[in-house]
Amino acid sequence: MPLALTLPNAGICMLLLVSNLLLWEHVASKPTGPMSIEDLYYRVVDQSHTTYYLAADLYHEFDMKYFNSSWIKDRRLSLCHTASIHTPESREEIHETKTEDLLKAMINISHAWEEPLRHLVSAVPTLPGASDKMLKRASAVKNRTRVLQEGMKIILSRSHKEVEKGAYPACSGLADLQSSDEDTLRFAFYGLVRCLKRDTHKIDTYLKMLRCREIFYNECFFE
Numbered sequence: 001m002p003l004a005l006t007l008p009n010a011g012i013c014m015l016l017l018v019s020n021l022l023l024w025e026h027v028a029s030k031p032t033g034p035m036s037i038e039d040l041y042y043r044v045v046d047q048s049h050t051t052y053y054l055a056a057d058l059y060h061e062f063d064m065k066y067f068n069s070s071w072i073k074d075r076r077l078s079l080c081h082t083a084s085i086h087t088p089e090s091r092e093e094i095h096e097t098k099t100e101d102l103l104k105a106m107i108n109i110s111h112a113w114e115e116p117l118r119h120l121v122s123a124v125p126t127l128p129g130a131s132d133k134m135l136k137r138a139s140a141v142k143n144r145t146r147v148l149q150e151g152m153k154i155i156l157s158r159s160h161k162e163v164e165k166g167a168y169p170a171c172s173g174l175a176d177l178q179s180s181d182e183d184t185l186r187f188a189f190y191g192l193v194r195c196l197k198r199d200t201h202k203i204d205t206y207l208k209m210l211r212c213r214e215i216f217y218n219e220c221f222f223e
């Protein structure tokens with residue numbers, strides 16, 4: 001299984017890793033042979049679509065429940081920690097970007113979210129009045145991001161490319177998620193779920209676009 005070679009970082013929770021690998025191993029090789037690239041794209045898009053909707057729900061619930069102009073007033077939102085990972089913006093630029101480079105950028109983004117998502121999941125119960133649903137959503141986004149990452153790595157490995165070793169952008173301000181000051185906590189949470197919604201949307205959009213390119217030779221409409 002070439003998959004094992006594509007896992008660069010060792011500091012990840014083994015249990016979660018094993019369960020994800022099993023999931024994709026099941027997906028990647030059927031008794032009849034390896035899963036087709038169509039099916040792989042179908043699976044990752046299904047995964048990215050759901051992940052985005054969960055992240056959007058999480059943002060929405062936070063926004064409805066906690067947004068308050070008093071704590072946002074004197075603070076400035078910083079750029080998302082993944083802003084340094086270049087992704088094409090215009091149609092032309094997307095067209096000129098190789099599939100493998102887009103996949104690598106998205107894998108980079110998903111790695112960059114591992115730590116912030118762990119902190120986010122731990123921080124949900126410290127928000128006064130946070131619902132159980134909110135915690136479940138945050139936890140599901142975290143789990144699905146890992147699964148999605150493995151899926152993208154499998155697709156990348158099909159073109160005999162591997163993820164390069166390297167660092168992933170770190171997220172500053174995670175300490176604020178443990179702040180005892182409620183406004184600081186809320187602001188940090190807000191900044192994070194806002195970026196999470198944006199990045200999961202980005203991954204979902206690019207994956208749908210790649211599926212269109214790789215499977216339908218660009219002859220498809222966007223959902």
Ligand SMILES: *[C@@H]1O[C@H](CO)[C@@H](O)[C@H](O)[C@H]1NC(C)=O
Nearest residue numbers: 066067068069070071182183
């Ligand atoms: C906003 O929060 C402040 C304290 O953080 C509180 O005094 C105020 O009532 C809140 N406003 C609304 C509309 O919830």
Ligand SMILES: *[C@@H]1O[C@H](CO)[C@@H](O)[C@H](O)[C@H]1NC(C)=O
Nearest residue numbers: 015016136137139140141143
């Ligand atoms: C996410 O994974 C963890 C660890 O495997 C598990 O305990 C948790 O229930 C999962 N969360 C969801 C929402 O599936």
Ligand SMILES: *[C@@H]1O[C@H](CO)[C@@H](O)[C@H](O)[C@H]1NC(C)=O
Nearest residue numbers: 084085086108164165166167
């Ligand atoms: C991820 O993106 C950052 C910012 O562009 C870059 O410095 C880093 O090398 C990338 N990591 C990998 C593994 O490609």
